[in-house]
Structures are given as C-alpha cells and as structure tokens.
Amino acid sequence: MSSTSAPIKPRYVSYATHLRQTFGCRVHKVSIDAGFTCPNRDGSVTTGGCIYCNNTSFSPGNRRLSITEQIETGKAFLQRRYGAKKFIAYFQAYTNTYADIAHLQDLYDEALACDDIVGLSVGTRPDCVPDAVLDLLASYASHTYLWLELGLESGHDQTLALINRGHNVAAFDDAVSRARLRNLNLCTHVILGLPGETPDDMRATIRHIANLCLDAIKLHHLHIVRQTVLEKMYRKGSVSLLSLDAYAALVADCLELLPPDTIIMRLMGDAPRDMLVAPMWSQDKRAALNRIEQELERRDIHQGSAYTGTLRPNQIP
Numbered sequence: 598m599s600s601t602s603a604p605i606k607p608r609y610v611s612y613a614t615h616l617r618q619t620f621g622c623r624v625h626k627v628s629i630d631a632g633f634t635c636p637n638r639d640g641s642v643t644t645g646g647c648i649y650c651n652n653t654s655f656s657p658g659n660r661r662l663s664i665t666e667q668i669e670t671g672k673a674f675l676q677r678r679y680g681a682k683k684f685i686a687y688f689q690a691y692t693n694t695y696a697d698i699a700h701l702q703d704l705y706d707e708a709l710a711c712d713d714i715v716g717l718s719v720g721t722r723p724d725c726v727p728d729a730v731l732d733l734l735a736s737y738a739s740h741t742y743l744w745l746e747l748g749l750e751s752g753h754d755q756t757l758a759l760i761n762r763g764h765n766v767a768a769f770d771d772a773v774s775r776a777r778l779r780n781l782n783l784c785t786h787v788i789l790g791l792p793g794e795t796p797d798d799m800r801a802t803i804r805h806i807a808n809l810c811l812d813a814i815k816l817h818h819l820h821i822v823r824q825t826v827l828e829k830m831y832r833k834g835s836v837s838l839l840s841l842d843a844y845a846a847l848v849a850d851c852l853e854l855l856p857p858d859t860i861i862m863r864l865m866g867d868a869p870r871d872m873l874v875a876p877m878w879s880q881d882k883r884a885a886l887n888r889i890e891q892e893l894e895r896r897d898i899h900q901g902s903a904y905t906g907t908l909r910p911n912q913i914p
C-alpha cells in the first residue's frame with residue numbers, strides 16, 4: 598500500500614511562487630535605469646539623498662542605453678542564467694514617476710512594446726505620486742500586470758529625518774490610500790537595522806504596514822555601500838549593523854506580523870561585491886536565506902501567525 602503525505606505548507610508567500618501561479622512559467626524582472634533623477638537629490642525636496650543611497654549599487658541598468666536595449670540585454674542574461682521565459686520591466690533606478698505624464702507614458706510604452714514583457718513594476722517615492730501619475734498607472738493596470746513600489750523604509754518620522762528621506766510616514770499613508778482608490782497593486786520597501794531603531798521600532802513599522810494590508814513587501818537589511826553618507830558614519834563608528842542571526846530573527850518576527858497573503862518580494866538586500874562595505878555575511882546570499890528558513894523552522898512559525906488585523910475575504914481559510 599502506498600502512503601501519501603500532506604504537501605508541506607510554505608512558511609511564507611514567495612514572489613517566485615506568485616509569478617509562477619500567475620503566468621504559468623518562469624518570470625523575472627529586468628531592471629531599467631530610465632534616466633530619472635530624484636527630488637531628494639536635485640534640491641526639489643532636499644539635496645544629498647537618503648544617507649544609504651548610491652544608485653549604482655542597486656541599478657544594473659545602463660542609462661546610456663535605450664530602454665529597449667536595456668531590456669534586450671537583461672532578457673538575454675536572465676534567459677541564459679535562469680531559463681526565464683517572460684519578463685517584467687522594472688523601473689528601478691532613482692524615482693521612476695518623477696517626470697511629466699507624457700514622458701512617463703513614452704517610457705512605459707517603450708518597455709511594454711518589447712517581446713515577452715508581461716508587465717511593469719514602477720519604483721518611486723510616496724511624495725512623487727500625484728493623482729495624475731496614479732491615474733496613468735491605473736490606465737496601465739487596466740490592461741497589464743502592474744506594481745507600484747513605494748519606499749517607506751521606516752514607520753518612524755524620527756528615523757526618516759535621520760536618514761534624510763525627505764518625506765514622513767503621513768506622506769506614505771496618503772499615497773497608499775490614493776493608490777488603493779485606484780486598485781493598484783502596492784508593494785513597499787522596509788530596511789531593518791536603521792540607525793537608532795530597536796527591534797520593537799522595526800516591528801512597529803511592520804505592524805503599521807500590516808494594518809494597511811499592502812499586496813507585497815520587500816525586506817532589506819541595512820548594508821553600507823561605498824560613496825554614501827552612511828559609509829562615513831560607519832567608518833566613524835556611529836553605525837552598528839545587524840548580525841546574520843539577529844537579522845534572521847527579525848525577519849521571522851516580520852513575517853509573523855504580516856497578513857498571511859502579503860507577497861514577500863525580498864527577504865534581504867543585494868549589493869555588488871565591489872560596492873559593499875559591510876556586513877560581509879550578505880555576500881553569501883544562499884547561506885543567509887537558509888539561515889532565515891532555519892529560524893522559521895526552529896520557531897515553527899508561518900507568515901501571518903501573529904497577524905492581529907482583519908482578514909480579507911480571500912485570506913479566510
């Protein structure tokens with residue numbers, strides 16, 4: 598007699614699984630640098646940018662190439678390396694809604710016209726999504742797969758001021774509620790380990806996000822990259838970083854607090870080896886992700902097991 602064992606329930610909702618279920622094949626994001634700048638750098642909001650920001654550390658796109666050229670180059674790499682079949686054009690570098698509507702439309706249209714592009718992901722700041730931009734994104738969302746990625750980083754105004762974000766939590770909440778009115782898929786970014794924050798502060802940020810019921814989240818550890826204000830602070834000894842064990846424990850806390858269906862787009866940050874100053878544990882990404890999995894297993898917890906908010910109809914088992 599053969600015995601069948603119950604399938605193992607994943608401990609969190611991974612983006613890769615979501616994409617496979619949505620498209621039925623392997624889908625990857627292609628990063629694009631569309632030549633934007635950022636109001637937090639050009640003086641419209643502040644100058645200097647966020648203290649951890651060096652865009653060359655997270656934007657593999659090459660702004661000297663057209664969007665089509667960047668997409669074709671990225672696709673060829675992802676096809677070779679991962680066997681990807683379809684792609685999402687990821688407007689990643691700087692602030693990807695910081696231009697007039699006609700220009701934004703040209704850029705997004707060019708990306709969508711490329712073969713095998715099945716959607717758009719647009720990364721931006723909460724103070725750079727006026728209603729006209731949200732209306733434009735909603736018009737794309739009506740006929741393509743679209744994500745709006747709004748960086749929050751911390752749910753504490755004191756921390757946002759310290760890291761020179763140039764916006765507060767209320768600006769984020771306002772952007773979320775206006776995007777919600779248009780039914781946009783919403784992802785946010787959070788950094789764990791920002792200067793001055795305790796684990797309780799970080800968990801409070803996650804509770805804030807959990808209450809907003811966003812569709813997805815990216816969790817990053819604080820890392821130091823070259824040529825940033827944060828690098829200077831770190832070299833002076835005024836910034837301490839999380840160990841891998843401490844980070845894994847915090848990620849497990851966050852996953853427990855989030856709604857059970859929030860898509861987890863990232864569990865840690867990435868930086869090119871030649872740009873990374875610290876922590877060095879992040880260079881072995883596989884080992885770091887395994888450590889997080891081990892922590893979830895050791896505690897025998899799943900995403901949402903400590904979520905105390907109201908479940909949406911599709912979350913009720």
Ligand code: SF4
Pocket residue numbers: 635636637638645646647650651652690691692722762
């Ligand atoms: S908002 Fe983004 S692009 Fe602008 S300074 Fe901050 S991290 Fe850099």
